[in-house]
Amino acid sequence: MVEFSSKVVLVTGAASGVGAGTAKTFAKHGTRLCLVDRDEENLAKTETECENVGAEKVLTIVADLTKYEDLKRVIQKTIEEFTELDVLLNIAGICFKAPMEIVSFKDFDAAYNINVRAPLFLTQLAIPYLEKTKGSIVNISSIASKKYTEASQMIYSMSKSSVDHFTKIAALELAKKGIRINAVNPAFMKTNLFQRWLKSDEEVEELVQERAKLVPLGRKNVKVHDVIDAIMFLASDRAKMITGTCLFVDGARHLTGM
Structure with a gap:
């Protein structure tokens, strides 16, 4: 995708999983990247990998996206470094198991602060810059x-x-500002996001096999690269008339009763 060459792409959740994979895929197209995560060690690894595969320039920002000051700092440093912004990818997220009987205020706030509040206010802060470039936003949702x-x-x-x-x-x-925003809604993927709330490798594999049986298309689980492909498409000019879409990457599972 030549169109991404030298474009400025901001990726949250870039230290692992879909975020890291997406960052490296954009890097191969010669983008200028701003990588954001609170995991400094793994963020540095993603930075090195992006540089090695062709990123024009990489800026890393260690940030806590639950803090408004950090959200402002992310946008400020991105513009200071690159002067513009073309694509915002709200990929950072958390997932945990908590039945209603025991779910706490802390659990609720954690989920909404990262999964909802952070992308909303990061988008708000990015609007003036995305308007200038007629840029695009992709959020990561879920089946x-x-x-x-x-x-x-x-x-x-x-x-x-x-x-x-x-x-x-x-x-x-x-x-009206010429900014597009879409979401990608994956089914279960074997990533760190889900593995954190499973007790063992055996439990992870059991869940992988269980979920695979529920996917009508090919009876296989969604892979990280499937989601990255969807993100790349929605962020590109090939999707220039697509906005407000939630693209399900789930092998049609959301259409079934399973």
Whole structure:
């Protein structure tokens, strides 16, 4: 994608999983990258990998996206370094198991602060710069926003439903500024996000096999590269008439009763 050469792309959650993979994919197209995460060690690894595969320039920012001052600092440093912004990728997120009987204020706030509040206010802060470049935004949502998936994932599912509504309403508001905003809604992927709330490698593999049986298309789980492909498409000019869309990358699972 020659169109991404020298473009400025801001990626949250860039230290691992989909965020790191997406950053490295954009890097191969010669982009200028701003990588954001609170995991300084793994963020540095992503930075090195992006530089090695062709990024024009890489800026890393260690930040806590639950803090408004850090959100402001992310945008400020990005513009100071690159003077512009073309693509904002709100990928950072958290997932945890917490049945309603035991879910706490802390759990609720954690899910909404990272999954909803951070992308909303980072987008708000980025609007003046994205308007100048007629840029685009891609949020990471989930199949959980539409389909009941786990009895113990109420708060996570609620937060991702909020991401979908934010995406659609923001698309209407930002259209007049020439800014597009879309979301990608993956089914279960074997990433650090989900592995954190599983107790062992055996439990992870058991869940992988269990979920694979529920995917109508090919009976396989969604891979990270499937999601990255969707992000790249929605961020590109090939999607120039697409905004307010929640693109399900789930092998049609959200259409089934399973």
